[in-house]
Amino acid sequence: MVEVTHRQTEQKAAVRSALEKSTDFISAQDLHARLRDKGSTIGLATVYRSLNDLSQTGEADVLQSGTGQLFRYCGSGEHHHHLVCVDCGKTVEVEVPVEEWVQKVSQTNGFTPVRHVLDMYGRCADCEAIRRSTAR
Amino acid sequence: MVEVTHRQTEQKAAVRSALEKSTDFISAQDLHARLRDKGSTIGLATVYRSLNDLSQTGEADVLQSGTGQLFRYCGSGEHHHHLVCVDCGKTVEVEVPVEEWVQKVSQTNGFTPVRHVLDMYGRCADCEAIRRSTAR
DNA sequence: GCCGTAGTGAGTTGCGTTCTCAATAGCGCC
DNA sequence: GGCGCTATTGAGAACGCAACTCACTACGGC
Ligand SMILES: [Mn+2]
Ligand SMILES: [Mn+2]
Ligand SMILES: [Zn+2]
Ligand SMILES: [Zn+2]
Numbered sequence A, B: 001m002v003e004v005t006h007r008q009t010e011q012k013a014a015v016r017s018a019l020e021k022s023t024d025f026i027s028a029q030d031l032h033a034r035l036r037d038k039g040s041t042i043g044l045a046t047v048y049r050s051l052n053d054l055s056q057t058g059e060a061d062v063l064q065s066g067t068g069q070l071f072r073y074c075g076s077g078e079h080h081h082h083l084v085c086v087d088c089g090k091t092v093e094v095e096v097p098v099e100e101w102v103q104k105v106s107q108t109n110g111f112t113p114v115r116h117v118l119d120m121y122g123r124c125a126d127c128e129a130i131r132r133s134t135a136r
Numbered sequence C: 001g002c003c004g005t006a007g008t009g010a011g012t013t014g015c016g017t018t019c020t021c022a023a024t025a026g027c028g029c030c
Numbered sequence D: 001g002g003c004g005c006t007a008t009t010g011a012g013a014a015c016g017c018a019a020c021t022c023a024c025t026a027c028g029g030c
Helices: A010-021 A028-037 A044-056 A098-108 A125-133 B010-021 B028-037 B044-056 B098-109 B125-133
Strands: A060-065 A068-073 A081-085 A091-094 A112-123 B060-065 B068-073 B081-085 B091-094 B112-123
Touching: A010 A028, A010 A044, A010 A068, A028 A044, A028 A068, A044 A060, A044 A068, A060 A081, A081 B098, A091 B098, A098 A112, A098 B112, A112 A125, A112 B098, B010 B028, B010 B044, B010 B068, B028 B044, B028 B068, B044 B060, B044 B068, B060 B081, B098 B112, B112 B125
Parallel strands: A081 A112, B081 B112
Antiparallel strands: A060 A068, A081 A091, A112 B112, B060 B068, B081 B091
């Protein structure tokens, strides 16, 4: 059996490109709408498929929001974590020693680490200012 | 206007009790099934309502799994985090200085902290042993 | 015991995501 | 360039979790 060939398609490229252009986390549906608005006829299923592929290869970050999963392009395949503004979605990649602690805590409890989830949410300076100026 | 009275019902007690008896994280549906199996006629909606109430008061922990939210009873209202076995669901409450990290990176980036998510997954010693003995 | 109303539960709805499958289009090969 | 195989696509259906609806129930203050 030979190699399984992964074909290069316009759709996959379009999803990657659109994701790169989005600075904040975005949902599959919003990305789909954005693509359609720009004339693409791409299907929603394909957007989901492409985003899932990108997240599996580490090209995209995923986080679970209350309404579903959000995606974000992430060139560096390095594992890292995010600080996300709950109001505007502005996102900063941050460095924290989680991995060390995962290792430590796992060892203490006889676990073999598999994965971990760490996402930090807050309000960015701008949104916090807006919030303060508005009555509550 | 007087106080809003929260009435004490069999159903709420049953949910709390069933949740206490479950050592691992459990879904609302599984908890509902468990209750029905034991003769209860409680409705699924009530299970969801009760679990949401418990999580809001801090009596229950919630975590987002791939298939939905999982609940776990948690006497201590203290904020903490979990190390969960991906195979059997065994859960350990662990202490990690996440709060410090949140403070630090928020300050660095001009964010006002709101909340954070930290869940660690691995395989407990038992499940790891089983995995090793089985052919991959 | 009576009453007002919070709570319940069967069924329905909503919504994000995945699945189905016939049609399309990469791409290795000639 | 053309052929053939099959990975990929997209419209729509299906799925699963969670919330909602609303008539009915039962808690608890009196
Ligand atoms: Mn990232
Ligand atoms: Mn806990
Ligand atoms: Zn913001
Ligand atoms: Zn285990």
